[in-house]
Amino acid sequence: SQTIHQWPATLVQPVGSPLSLECTVEGTSNPNLYWYRQAAGRGLQLLFYSVGIGQISSEVPQNLSASRPQDRQFILSSKKLLLSDSGFYLCAWSRDRDNEQYFGPGTRLTVT
Amino acid sequence: AQKITQTQPGMFVQEKEAVTLDCTYDTSDQSYGLFWYKQPSSGEMIFLIYQGSYDEQNATEGRYSLNFQKARKSANLVISASQLGDSAMYFCAMGDNYGQNFVFGPGTRLSVLP
Numbered sequence: 001s002q003t004i005h006q007w008p009a010t011l012v013q014p015v016g017s018p019l020s021l022e023c024t025v026e027g028t029s030n031p032n033l034y035w036y037r038q039a040a041g042r043g044l045q046l047l048f049y050s051v052g053i054g055q056i057s058s059e060v061p062q063n064l065s066a067s068r069p070q071d072r073q074f075i076l077s078s079k080k081l082l083l084s085d086s087g088f089y090l091c092a093w094s095r096d097r098d099n100e101q102y103f104g105p106g107t108r109l110t111v112t
Numbered sequence: 113a114q115k116i117t118q119t120q121p122g123m124f125v126q127e128k129e130a131v132t133l134d135c136t137y138d139t140s141d142q143s144y145g146l147f148w149y150k151q152p153s154s155g156e157m158i159f160l161i162y163q164g165s166y167d168e169q170n171a172t173e174g175r176y177s178l179n180f181q182k183a184r185k186s187a188n189l190v191i192s193a194s195q196l197g198d199s200a201m202y203f204c205a206m207g208d209n210y211g212q213n214f215v216f217g218p219g220t221r222l223s224v225l226p
Binding site: 034036043044045046049088090092100101102103104105106108 | 116118145147149154155156157158159162203205207214215216217218219
């Protein structure tokens with residue numbers, strides 16, 4: 001069966017510090033991968049998605065970037081965090097040509 | 113552009129009763145999928161049910177059913193026999209057949225009362 005992992009579960013970082021959130025998927029190959037941020041009152045906002053290694057599409061311009069160094073690894077990064085980067089970050093995967101997305105447990109980021 | 117609307121920020125239901133969570137969508141695509149997810153206080157997102165735009169029958173999964181009215185562009189979630197563990201945020205979402213252009217609604221917070 002497929003599983004998706006995210007770490008860390010919670011993170012407190014000062015403004016201006018770097019960020020690296022990791023997401024890995026097990027039990028499947030060549031998944032579509034997604035990073036979401038949960039914004040209050042707006043539901044989930046898609047940040048990035050990837051259909052393959054090194055292929056990243058950005059949905060909104062922001063202070064964040066994503067990378068996919070391996071087939072089942074998706075990393076969300078920032079060089080300098082802003083207060084507005086605080087939130088709940090969810091990683092998800094889906095099979096190619098299937099729509100259902102399965103989510104990881106999420107990372108709660110607090111920027112102080 | 114695709115858009116999902118959930119007009120009920122919060123809902124209350126008595127335990128063991130049924131509840132309907134509303135979802136309307138807007139898209140110019142002919143082929144699309146509609147989804148409902150549950151997010152308990154722990155934060156994880158749990159997939160509940162899926163309806164394809166060409167599916168003629170409403171989707172059902174246990175106590176969950178999706179009332180799909182294509183002409184009205186609505187995809188309401190019906191939870192039968194509510195349980196205390198159903199208390200959570202519920203998100204309606206829409207995506208294309210390639211798992212891209214995924215859009216979520218703002219969510220509805222359901223509270224089940226004992």
